[in-house]
Amino acid sequence: MATFRARPLVVETSQQLPDPCAHCDARPFSVCSAIEDRDLQRLASLAHPFAVEAGRSFIEEGDPAESFFNVTSGTAKLFKMLPDGRRQITGFAGMGHFLGLAVSSTYAFGAEAVEPMRICRFSRPKLRAMLEDFPALERRLLEAASNELVAAQEQMLLLGRKTARERLATFLLARADGQTLSPVGCAHVSRASIVRLPMTRTDIADYLGLTIETVSRTLTRLRGERLIDVPSPAEIVLRDMAALDSLASGLN
Amino acid sequence: MATFRARPLVVETSQQLPDPCAHCDARPFSVCSAIEDRDLQRLASLAHPFAVEAGRSFIEEGDPAESFFNVTSGTAKLFKMLPDGRRQITGFAGMGHFLGLAVSSTYAFGAEAVEPMRICRFSRPKLRAMLEDFPALERRLLEAASNELVAAQEQMLLLGRKTARERLATFLLARADGQTLSPVGCAHVSRASIVRLPMTRTDIADYLGLTIETVSRTLTRLRGERLIDVPSPAEIVLRDMAALDSLASGLN
């Protein structure tokens, strides 16, 4: 069963640089790339950048959904909770990830930084107004939502039908793929062989629908089988990609 | 473990009525409601309605994604498979449901009718072209995708963290809510107390990440506890909504 610790506070840093969006590292990886350079001023006027320190939550499940968010750097975990504390992490949001899409007036999930983050906040009404003028932005949002839907279906397959070993293999490979960044619209190419895990074992367990003990045991077993190495708890070396691949896809 | 039976054929019925979209029962419940009456001719010229009989599949996972689909009547199951036959049903698509949203060039899931269906097929390039001219349609698609994303997160919580009893209670209540139709944009109000289950126990199991035996056992147990009645296998009476509700939300 999951542990729970809520720390809702957030640090707002309104440093008004000359043209922040133009120099944003995350733009090529985010929906903001749908906005032409000449229109960036308007985007920048809506964007409220702020920092979140590790462990701090910046979206509370059930709160009124007044903002959209765009992750500039760092990683967040997105999760849903049951009243008794059981938690399901529905995804990790990294650089370029867009958060807060919802028709409902309240957030359907919570979000908490797993490492220090920088985030751009947008007021929902203002960004909605901007959507009217920039159909390309709406198109990009639809693309992003479609991609997330595909990922969600993949995760349902994992949670509903895969074994613990298969879940870990799938997770590690997905992390390896996600670690090499590719701008929006570009197909993914390379796969890292060293995976960095900024999240705790508890987070991994809550993401894979397992317990922290099962995650730990499964990793040591994969290590014993020479499929991976675990030089430090937060760092995993993929030694046998082929074996991990067939494990992840349900063979073996 | 899931059984598998593929029957890819589909019956195309190109009956060209005078103004089919205007008289479509599904329009108020679907993205098509974003198109004004005066533009319906154009929509109708793109729509290829066809019938699918129960048990027939009309989307094959991995096939080139050449079409979008809009469900006019009946119910489909959407699923992903593992090579050894394990199956996860990611959702059921009823009247008004839009299918095929994907950036990828291939379908990420399969779809099969669980009862006789009528479906409108749209060629992807043609519908994309129409999106250019009707931003309201794109907006509606984004809304639909957002709603599905919320549902997917809810399902991840179910698959990753809920017990068999909780899963069944959640499923039955969701069915009860989904049975009373409400047009797009309207909040849901009523909840039926008799649930019709057009899908088999195997489908329910593959949707809830359980086995057919566990589904059956759990239903008989809920019956023994007077929470439900099962007059016939395809029909379930919800006798104690309050108890089911608290079960579904993880209390008890």
Place this chain on the structure above:
DNA sequence: CGTGCTTTTGAAAATCATCAAGTATAGTGG
């Protein structure tokens, strides 16, 4: 009234969870 299907029920087995220690690791203050 068989035949073939889905569903239900039963007994045994297994994976994963729970309970409980023990081991690192990082940060703190003397």
Place this chain on the structure above:
DNA sequence: CCACTATACTTGATGATTTTCAAAAGCACG
């Protein structure tokens, strides 16, 4: 620099929910 503490991670023993294997009971259909 070295205890000392807090936290995260690992490992072990036990247990429980769910799966697997097996068979019986309903139900539709020819």
